[in-house]
Amino acid sequence: MISRCTSSTDASAYAYAACAFLRCEFKGQVTVKLMAAKARLAPMKKSTIPRLELLGATLGARLAETVDSILRTTSKTYFWCDSMVVLSWIKKKEPWNTFVGNRVKEIRDLTNIDDWRHVPGEVNPADLATRCCDWSDLLQSKWWEGPGWLYNDEESWPCSEVSETPDEAFLERRKTVVTNVATENEVRFGDRFLYFSSYRKILRMTAYVLRFCNNIKRNSPKLVNSLSCEEIQKAEETLIKIMQSEWPSEIHDPKELKPLTPAHFIQDIKERETFDLDLIDSQHMLKRVRYLHTLRSNLRKRFYKEYLGELVRSPKVASRRKIISPGEIVIVESKNPNRMNWPLAQVIELFPGKDGVERVAKLRLASGEIIRPLQRIYPLELSASDHLIEDHHGTDIAAQNPGPTATDVLKEGKKSRWGRPLIPVKRLNL
Numbered sequence: 001m002i003s004r005c006t007s008s009t010d011a012s013a014y015a016y017a018a019c020a021f022l023r024c025e026f027k028g029q030v031t032v033k034l035m036a037a038k039a040r041l042a043p044m045k046k047s048t049i050p051r052l053e054l055l056g057a058t059l060g061a062r063l064a065e066t067v068d069s070i071l072r073t074t075s076k077t078y079f080w081c082d083s084m085v086v087l088s089w090i091k092k093k094e095p096w097n098t099f100v101g102n103r104v105k106e107i108r109d110l111t112n113i114d115d116w117r118h119v120p121g122e123v124n125p126a127d128l129a130t131r132c133c134d135w136s137d138l139l140q141s142k143w144w145e146g147p148g149w150l151y152n153d154e155e156s157w158p159c160s161e162v163s164e165t166p167d168e169a170f171l172e173r174r175k176t177v178v179t180n181v182a183t184e185n186e187v188r189f190g191d192r193f194l195y196f197s198s199y200r201k202i203l204r205m206t207a208y209v210l211r212f213c214n215n216i217k218r219n220s221p222k223l224v225n226s227l228s229c230e231e232i233q234k235a236e237e238t239l240i241k242i243m244q245s246e247w248p249s250e251i252h253d254p255k256e257l258k259p260l261t262p263a264h265f266i267q268d269i270k271e272r273e274t275f276d277l278d279l280i281d282s283q284h285m286l287k288r289v290r291y292l293h294t295l296r297s298n299l300r301k302r303f304y305k306e307y308l309g310e311l312v313r314s315p316k317v318a319s320r321r322k323i324i325s326p327g328e329i330v331i332v333e334s335k336n337p338n339r340m341n342w343p344l345a346q347v348i349e350l351f352p353g354k355d356g357v358e359r360v361a362k363l364r365l366a367s368g369e370i371i372r373p374l375q376r377i378y379p380l381e382l383s384a385s386d387h388l389i390e391d392h393h394g395t396d397i398a399a400q401n402p403g404p405t406a407t408d409v410l411k412e413g414k415k416s417r418w419g420r421p422l423i424p425v426k427r428l429n430l
Contacts, residue, residue: 005035005067005077006150008119009060010126011052015041017129018060020067021146032146035067039129050168051099053083056126057090058103061110079111080119080158082127088169090116095174118160123147193239197291207235324361324374326350332363333376345370345377 004023010016017039024031038059042052057079064077081087089096089104091113096104107113121127125147128138149157196202204227211223211231223231324330328347336342345363351371353359362371 004075004154005064005071005073006080006146007060007064007067007077008080008124008126009053009056010082010121010124010130011042011049011056012130013042013049013052015039015130016052016056016059017126018056018063019126019129020060020063021125021150022067022071023146023150030151032150034144034146035071036063037129038063050083050085050172053081053086054089054100054103056130057081057083057086058107060126061107065110077111077115078157079116080124080126081116082119082121082124084118084160085166085169087116087118088165089172092165092169094170097172097174100172101174117158119158123149123158194288194291203232203235203239206239207231210235210238324350324358324377324379328379330361330363330377330379332365332370332372333378347377 005020006023007018007020009018017037019037020035021032022035040055040059060079060081064079068077089100090107095101125143128141128143193202196205207227211227214220215222324347326347326349330345330347331342332345334342343365345365347361348364348369349362350358351360351362358374360371360373361377362369363377
């Protein structure tokens with residue numbers, strides 16, 4: 001014998017009700033009987049029909065729990081409701097308001113949400129208990145024998161999926177306060193360093209904070225007296241990590257190389273930050289403006305003295321060739337007299353001459369690849385790798401390996417581009 005319990009719920013403007021049926025199938029014969037039913041009047045306070053339907057669904061879940069506890073059956077129970085709004089509240093996990101949320105929680109605790117199905121209102125057996133009817137209508141409907149569709153196979157029972165949530169269901173959604181937080185205006189930990197006027201003070205403050213964190217640990221050695229070099233170095237490493245995490249470096253296209261120019265220090269840095277007017281006052285603003293002005297002025301002076309000064313080609317140094325290795329960024333000389341408009345390129349490969357000395361380089365520009373002599377390319381800036389070609393004694397290799405002399409040229413019979421023989425210049429041996 002196969003038995004199934006069903007619970008149908010319905011509501012009207014005057015009452016809400018629930019009824020439970022037991023369906024038994026034995027040797028191909030189906031029997032349906034009414035097991036329990038309960039109806040209640042609608043509250044005196046006027047409520048919406050979906051809310052009354054939800055009260056009926058809650059009553060149906062309680063009624064099915066009572067019937068199952070009495071029958072002590074393990075058969076599956078189906079729940080029927082003709083309100084798509086109520087089914088959306090039960091099946092959809094949304095932050096419903098207090099009235100809907102409390103009843104939906106109770107329904108989910110007592111039943112399985114997958115067992116709730118939709119039934120059209122005209123064939124809902126609980127509809128009779130929510131409206132007025134006399135004994136003749138009740139006798140004619142044979143309400144206690146259940147609806148006619150319940151005698152059919154389960155595959156033919158009404159079943160409508162809740163595909164879209166009705167707009168009426170969202171009227172009971174909990175109102176939430178939306179806070180618009182702009183990521184660019186977030187207060188970052190690194191902004192706290194702006195309170196200090198110098199990097200030295202920031203470094204010492206960070207070192208003392210790290211010392212405090214170390215000293216509060218139970219088994220760690222206590223640090224006292226003045227700050228040590230190790231503490232200063234650790235503080236600087238911590239600051240670098242903070243800056244790298246909160247201000248990550250931008251990724252540029254390697255084909256579009258951009259040099260660092262004085263304009264980066266002369267022009268003000270464009271900011272989109274909005275200051276919190278409750279946390280700052282006029283004195284703080286003036287202090288901040290003076291600090292930024294001093295910082296830009298110092299950076300400008302250091303740029304001209306320390307950076308641009310290193311790029312000046314000394315006549316003594318210009319006569320010697322510098323090592324240029326593949327991968328370096330260089331400036332390529334062009335016909336444009338304005339050097340600021342000379343293109344940047346990356347060295348791909350170096351080609352040596354017959355004497356084994358590298359004289360030509362293959363470069364990659366934004367527009368493509370070109371080949372230029374080393375005399376027409378200049379390193380963008382001086383670095384540790386930009387040293388003169390010298391041996392370990394400091395002697396210029398060019399002096400050790402001189403090129404062909406005038407006598408050698410004459411012996412080889414070389415001529416100028418005008419066809420004249422090249423005659424070596426006689427020097428007085430003074």
